Amino acid sequence: MKIENNRAPKWQASARVKFGTRFAASLAALLAFSTVLAAGARAPAPNPLQGDGRVSAFYSWDDEIPVHPGELLRSERLPSTLGLANAGQQLRLLYSSTDGVDGKTPIAVSGALFLPKGQPPQGGWPIVAWGHGTFGMADICAPSWFGRSYRDVRYLNAWLQQGFAVVATDYQGLGTPGPNPQLNNRSNSYTMLDSVRAVLHSVPGLSNQVVLVGQSQGGSAVFAAAGYASTYAPELDIRGTVATGVIYNAPKQTLATLAPFKTAYQRDPNRIDSTLAYQFYSVLSAQQIDPELKASDILTDSALPILEQSRISCLASLEDDAALAGLTTANTVKPGANARLQAWWDAYLKFPTLKIKSPVFIGIGADDGLAPLELSLAKDACAAGTTVEAHLYAGREHNGTVNTSLEDSIPFVRKVLAGQPVTPVCSPVEQDPRL
Structure with a gap:
């Protein structure tokens, strides 16, 4: 393990011994695995059009990337300004993973690790593997470099306070050279699982x-x-899953039966809408799998300059740009253009299965535009055989559900860690979190 700074964590020496022992014990499995993957790889050359650069040298791995995913390449202390108040130790990480787009190429991925204060319990701290929401596609948008929203700081501090270590991947291509495939579920899954392996x-x-x-x-x-x-x-040992604001690419037959979305937040195609920032990231991501896709086939001439901003801007800044430019759905997206993105949507957002072995908690805001799809996911996963505990929170939109759900998700996690049964809730009744 290579430490970039001069002050290595106290566990550096013992970590080398521990990793070496495990490596030797699993050598046969590693050799078998390496025959499936490419025999090592180098990080791609930085591409400014993919938002590469403007981060420290820590994020660029110049040596050959190990074929075995989940190896810690190096670490350094995370600056306190980017840390969490409830963490006793916090590190920036670089580790090996697998390109989730092609499914085989070794890649380097960055992230962070937060350990609770005090001594670990017997057996060690249980781990929360955190998957952040869309934050941008440029390297500087990697949370381990840029920092986190106050919403996420509050949320992750709560898990630390409950005695969980938190390992937080930046996802493929954020921080490190190479394109960020954004909503590619296989890519995001691999990087998340490998972050756990690495620590x-x-x-x-x-x-x-x-x-x-x-x-x-x-x-x-x-x-x-x-x-x-x-x-x-x-x-x-995946004990359970906690998901809020889930993006679900429901089957067409499900979409045809969805009830109309009812919310106090009305969708008006002529209203200035800062959330159109997501549309620009979607176009850039779709072009990664279809280079022939022209942005001008999706976006109007008045919106194309903001697309160029999306290559370098993180979400909050891009939302401000969209609002200041007076963008609305009507003057940004060409009629019928979203159908051009369907192939990307289907390829990237698919789930490998709806039948999950361990219990799943799904937190849904009743005022979230994704609520009908999230409710459908709960039903579909239940029908597939997954134990789902779903909650529907009145008056909460997409962002407001995150911290509100802690009141229910923490007890859920305590149950699954203790091996206690979870009562399925497939069609949740709307609950007022203020009561």
Whole structure:
């Protein structure tokens, strides 16, 4: 393990011994695995059109990337300004993973690790593997470099306070060179599962009791990761999944039966809408799998300059730009253009399965535009055989559901860690979180 700074964590020496022992014990499995993957790879050359650059040298791995995913390449202390108040130790990480787009090429991925204060319990701290929501596609948008929203700071501090270590991937291509495939569930799943592998291999005081926790893009990623885990990372003990604001690409037959979305937040095609920022990221992501896709076929001439901003801007800044430019759905997206994105949507957002071995918590805001799809996911996953505990929160939209759900998700996680049964709730009744 290579430490970039001069002050290595106290566990550095023991981590080397521990990792070396495990490496020797699993050598045969590693050799078998390496015959499936490419025999090592180098990080791609930085591409400014994909938002590469403007981060420190820590994020660029110049040596050959190990073919075995989940190896910690190096770590350094995370600046306190980017940290969490309830963390006793916090590190920036670089580790090996697998390109989730082609499914085979070794890649380097960045992230962060937060350990609770105090001494770990017997057996080690259980792990929350965190999947963040959409934050941008440029390297500088990696949360381990840019920092986190106050919403997420509050949320992750709560898990630390409950005695969970938090490992937080930046996802493929954020921070590190190469394109960020944004909503590619396989990519986000692989990087999340490999972040857990990396810290379990190298950091003492952790327990192989893992809970996958995510919001929005991360909510979709953790549901997918729970499905991929049995084949991609079967050694991980995934006890449960907590997902809020899940993006679900429902089957067409399900979409045809969805009830109209009812909310106090009305969707007006002529209203200035800062959330159109997501549309620009979607176009850039779709072009990664279809280079022939022209942005001008999707976006109007008045919107195209903001697309160029999306290559370098993180979400909050891009939302401001969209609002200041007076963008509305009507003057941004060409009629019928979203159909051109369907192939990308279908390829990237698919789940490997709806039948998850461990219980799944789904938190839904009744005023979230994704609520009908999230409710459908709860029903569809239940029908597939997954134990789902779903909650529907009155008056909460996409972002407001995250911290509100802690009142229910923490007890859920305590149950799954203790091996206690979870009562399925497939069609939740709307509940007022203020009561």
